Amino acid sequence: MSEQDRVQAIYDEFAKTYDEHYSADSFKEEDVELFKILSPWVRGTVLDLGCGTGLTLAYNQVAKEDYLGIDPSEGMLSKHASKFPGYSLVQSTFEEWDKAQPEAKYD
Numbered sequence: 001m002s003e004q005d006r007v008q009a010i011y012d013e014f015a016k017t018y019d020e021h022y023s024a025d026s027f028k029e030e031d032v033e034l035f036k037i038l039s040p041w042v043r044g045t046v047l048d049l050g051c052g053t054g055l056t057l058a059y060n061q062v063a064k065e066d067y068l069g070i071d072p073s074e075g076m077l078s079k080h081a082s083k084f085p086g087y088s089l090v091q092s093t094f095e096e097w098d099k100a101q102p103e104a105k106y107d
Contacts, residue, residue: 004093008072011052015075018053035059042066047106049094054080057087064088068106070097 001009039061046062051069053076069089071077077089090097098104 004072008074011071011073012075015053015073015079018076018079019055022055032059045106047104051080051089052076054084054087057084070094 035056036059039059042062044066046060046067048056048067048069051071052073054069057067064086067087069077069080069087070092071080071089072091072093074091077091080087080089092100
């Protein structure tokens with residue numbers, strides 16, 4: 001089993017209780033303010049790397065059609081999809097995804 005597979009397996013298991021340990025309330029006040037300041041300026045698709053269970057969507061006013069979440073953990077993406085249905089999600093590492101999308105542009 002590769003290191004990447006081991007890490008993915010850990011996060012797949014952790015996904016079951018991730019939201020019990022972390023919540024949108026766990027963001028620092030400065031992070032929340034930054035989300036609020038930047039959200040109105042988004043003029044393209046937001047690429048959420050390591051999107052996990054989708055906690056950042058609690059503060060980002062991003063429309064479904066303007067969002068792409070990438071995470072290597074199937075478990076995390078499953079939780080994300082159940083909390084925020086209709087958002088585009090890809091199971092991949094950024095490195096793998098980036099190689100397959102060399103012309104993609106995101107905010």
